[in-house]
Each structure stands twice: as C-alpha cells, then as structure tokens.
Amino acid sequence: xxxxxxxxxxxxxxxxxxxxxxxxxxxxxxxxxxxxxxxxxxxxxxxxxxxxxxxxxxxxxxxxxxxxxxxxxxxxxxxxxxxxxxxxxxxxxxxxxxxxxxxxxxxxx
Amino acid sequence: xxxxxxxxxxxxxxxxxxxxxxxxxxxxxxxxxxxxxxxxxxxxxxxxxxxxxxxxxxxxxxxxxxxxxxxxxxxxxxxxxxxxxxxxxxxxxxxxxxxxxxxxxxxxxxxxxxx
Numbered sequence: 001x002x003x004x005x006x007x008x009x010x011x012x013x014x015x016x017x018x019x020x021x022x023x024x025x026x027x028x029x030x031x032x033x034x035x036x037x038x039x040x041x042x043x044x045x046x047x048x049x050x051x052x053x054x055x056x057x058x059x060x061x062x063x064x065x066x067x068x069x070x071x072x073x074x075x076x077x078x079x080x081x082x083x084x085x086x087x088x089x090x091x092x093x094x095x096x097x098x099x100x101x102x103x104x105x106x107x108x109x
Numbered sequence: 110x111x112x113x114x115x116x117x118x119x120x121x122x123x124x125x126x127x128x129x130x131x132x133x134x135x136x137x138x139x140x141x142x143x144x145x146x147x148x149x150x151x152x153x154x155x156x157x158x159x160x161x162x163x164x165x166x167x168x169x170x171x172x173x174x175x176x177x178x179x180x181x182x183x184x185x186x187x188x189x190x191x192x193x194x195x196x197x198x199x200x201x202x203x204x205x206x207x208x209x210x211x212x213x214x215x216x217x218x219x220x221x222x223x224x
Contacts, residue, residue: 033213041147041200043215086152088213096143097213099153 002027004089004100012106013077021072021103023087031090031097032063034072038083046072046085077107112137113205115216122193122223130188130219132159132203138183139205144176147200159186159203193223 003026013019023032034046047054047061049070054061058077063070070087084104088097114133122128132142140161145153157178158166165178177189190197202218 035215041202041218041220043202043218045212045214048212088153096155096158098155099145102152 002029002089002091002098004087004098006085006087006100006103008103009101010104010106012108015077015079015107015109017077017107018073018075019077019105021074021085021105023070023072023089023100025068025070025087025089025100027068027091029065029068029089029091031088032065032070033088033097034061034070035086035088036081036083037086037102043086074105077105079107079109081105082107112207112214113139113203113216115203115219117219118217119220120222122221124194124223125192127189127191128193128221130190130201130203130221132186132188132205132216134184134205137205137207139186140183141206142180142186143204144178144186144188145202145204147202153202156188161186190221193221195223197221198223 005024007022032050033048036044049061049063051063051065058075060073084102086102087100090097116131142159144156146156147153155168156171159178159180161180167173180186203216204213206213
C-alpha cells in the first residue's frame with residue numbers, strides 16, 4: 001500500500017514563530033487532506049488539497065502532486081496550535097485514506 | 110456543528126465483555142463509513158469499510174469476528190468490540206464523506222479502556 005511519511009515527527013516552537021510541516025507519499029494520489037488532532041483526540045479538517053495552494057488565516061498548504069509531497073505552513077504560531085498534525089492521502093476510491101505518521105507540535109508561550 | 114456524531118465518547122468495560130460504538134451521519138446519508146483505530150502516540154489505522162446493507166470490508170490483520178460492524182441504515186454504523194481485552198484499549202474513530210464533496214468528516218472519537 002501507499003506509504004505516507006511526515007516530518008519532523010516532533011516540533012517545539014516559541015509562540016509567534018513560523019513553521020513548515022512536510023508530508024511525503026509514495027504513490028500518486030487523488031485526495032490529500034491535512035488534519036489537526038487536539039489533545040482530546042478530535043480531528044479537525046484543515047485543508048482538502050490534492051494539488052495547488054490554499055490559505056486559511058495563518059495556515060496555508062501546498063501540494064506538488066507530481067513530486068509527491070505536501071507542505072503545511074503555520075505562521076505566527078499560537079499555543080492553541082499545539083497538537084498532532086496529520087496528512088491523509090487517498091488513491092482510487094477517494095473516500096478511503098491512509099494517514100501519515102504525524103507531526104507533534106508544541107507551541108510554548 | 111458536527112457532521113458526524115460518535116457515541117460514547119468514553120467507555121470503560123471489564124475484560125471479556127462487549128462494547129458497542131455508534132457512528133451517525135447528521136443531516137446526510139452515508140452509504141459508506143470508515144472505522145479507524147489509534148493507539149497512544151501512533152497514527153490512525155484503517156480497520157474496516159462499513160457499507161450500508163452489505164458486509165463490511167476489513168483491512169488485513171483486523172479480526173472480523175472480534176470487531177463486528179453493522180451498517181443497518183444510511184445514517185448509522187456501529188462497531189462492536191466483542192470479548193474485549195486490555196490490548197483492545199484504544200481510540201476508535203469513524204468517518205464519512207458527504208456525497209456532494211470530497212472532504213472527509215470524522216466523528217468525535219471514542220476512548221475505550223478495558224480493565
């Protein structure tokens with residue numbers, strides 16, 4: 001099956017700093033989403049971005065499908081950004097996705 | 110508001126008993142739902158695909174007789190962990206996709222602790 005690797009696995013940021021999270025996948029995909037999992041386990045959908053670039057407030061994402069990677073940018077980080085960020089990719093049937101290994105982010109005041 | 114609702118959020122059960130977790134799509138019909146499991150500090154792993162009106166499709170390594178999935182209606186899928194053991198303790202979460210789009214919506218998740 002498709003392999004999805006995320007980097008870095010852990011990240012500690014000072015509040016206000018910027019960061020870039022990366023998602024590499026091993027095969028062509030037609031669905032890619034970024035999620036934020038809060039400490040209570042709830043998954044929040046951030047972006048549906050199988051290709052191109054999108055922005056939502058302090059967050060933006062870019063997927064280069066031909067090179068099989070996606071980036072999530074967090075600017076002016078806040079403590080509420082803490083949690084685990086997952087990318088999830090799908091191929092073929094778009095509803096079935098494989099989650100990446102995750103990046104655990106901790107933003108400290 | 111929530112598009113997919115999951116219940117219960119937390120459950121503690123004794124070893125050997127069975128536990129049922131419900132996943133409901135709110136205000137839309139979901140012919141297909143998905144069940145994932147997440148162990149501490151790990152990623153989410155797909156367990157099975159729940160298909161309305163037919164048998165679920167299980168991923169390799171997932172025991173279908175232990176994790177019973179029933180998708181009896183277009184808005185409800187249930188996961189029953191039978192004869193639960195402490196190693197079944199995990200975070201279980203379901204998902205569904207709106208027919209009109211590609212975005213996947215997840216339930217709130219269920220924390221299962223088997224003692």
